[in-house]
Amino acid sequence: MKVNIGISNRHVHLTLEHANTLFGKELTKLRDLVQKGQYACNEVVTIKTAKGEIPNVRVLGPTRNYSQVEISKTDAYKLGLNPPVRTSGDLEDSEAITIVGPNGEVQLKEGCIIANRHIHMNPETAHELGFCNDQRVCVKIDTIKGGIMENVHIKVTDDGVLEMHIDTDDANAFLVEKGMMGEIIDGD
Amino acid sequence: MKVNIGISNRHVHLTLEHANTLFGKELTKLRDLVQKGQYACNEVVTIKTAKGEIPNVRVLGPTRNYSQVEISKTDAYKLGLNPPVRTSGDLEDSEAITIVGPNGEVQLKEGCIIANRHIHMNPETAHELGFCNDQRVCVKIDTIKGGIMENVHIKVTDDGVLEMHIDTDDANAFLVEKGMMGEIIDGD
Numbered sequence: 596m597k598v599n600i601g602i603s604n605r606h607v608h609l610t611l612e613h614a615n616t617l618f619g620k621e622l623t624k625l626r627d628l629v630q631k632g633q634y635a636c637n638e639v640v641t642i643k644t645a646k647g648e649i650p651n652v653r654v655l656g657p658t659r660n661y662s663q664v665e666i667s668k669t670d671a672y673k674l675g676l677n678p679p680v681r682t683s684g685d686l687e688d689s690e691a692i693t694i695v696g697p698n699g700e701v702q703l704k705e706g707c708i709i710a711n712r713h714i715h716m717n718p719e720t721a722h723e724l725g726f727c728n729d730q731r732v733c734v735k736i737d738t739i740k741g742g743i744m745e746n747v748h749i750k751v752t753d754d755g756v757l758e759m760h761i762d763t764d765d766a767n768a769f770l771v772e773k774g775m776m777g778e779i780i781d782g783d
Numbered sequence: 784m785k786v787n788i789g790i791s792n793r794h795v796h797l798t799l800e801h802a803n804t805l806f807g808k809e810l811t812k813l814r815d816l817v818q819k820g821q822y823a824c825n826e827v828v829t830i831k832t833a834k835g836e837i838p839n840v841r842v843l844g845p846t847r848n849y850s851q852v853e854i855s856k857t858d859a860y861k862l863g864l865n866p867p868v869r870t871s872g873d874l875e876d877s878e879a880i881t882i883v884g885p886n887g888e889v890q891l892k893e894g895c896i897i898a899n900r901h902i903h904m905n906p907e908t909a910h911e912l913g914f915c916n917d918q919r920v921c922v923k924i925d926t927i928k929g930g931i932m933e934n935v936h937i938k939v940t941d942d943g944v945l946e947m948h949i950d951t952d953d954a955n956a957f958l959v960e961k962g963m964m965g966e967i968i969d970g971d
Contacts, residue, residue, distance in 0.1 A: 668955035680927045743931040767856035768956035
């Protein structure tokens, strides 16, 4: 079965407190994302370490009960980091990173991860398709640099909209572009 | 069967004439590569287009009868290019790019490609392993962001040393690091 692929560039989620520190005001919506209630903000930050920095990193809203920086392995080399591959919110022993906004900065002792490949869906879709939350599946990508992405995490949430999320390294390695689909094959 | 993986960062091959234009002298060896007779040079260039440039791109020697710039898709976005995925030397209708050295610059009308995933070997190894030149195989990568790379080109040459070459996008997407191995599985 086919699934739409969304490509996640590096981005930041913030607590309300950290958003206030960085911007001195509430986050403002630039555009809605596919996942219900999620949006790209007008606000951007610089993420930095002792070894490097990356400017213009988009903040995604709404605020959460944790702050988190999601980067690719390519970004990680620039920043001199070795972030674990994790699902959102699973931040224990993840990498330290500093977030700089126009109004202030926030030093996260942990919070920087490489997001795992995952597929969002709601419980009805999961039931129909025969998947369960936290299951791992494989997804086949049909391009000239295609192949199979393993260890793709099924994330079932009430508001989930069927969509696979991959990072820019996966997109660029497999030559996946906006609007492409993957094919969910055997679980692994 | 397992194969050593070499990660190819962006790099440039030059004709003798272009090397002279760029450097005003012969290429000099920095270190040998795994493939016999191939070496990284001390010389680096800037590659550029109307949309961007990337400095410190390594030249590989010895000189060839064609000049060629091998980049990743990530690099291609920075440069505003859409290079085809090709084997070395297959440059027809590949992307135009400018190479800048300390002594001059060279404008290639074509020559910029994304290298295809490939595995070098000599005829004896190919015979032993049951592969033939130009065959395509799949290679399994066993990491937490692992999977299967399809459309991997078997390149049989007299001097070939058994080694798989992937670009930095593939390496970063699959979390492949120096010294890792892949497993050649079914042809496709």
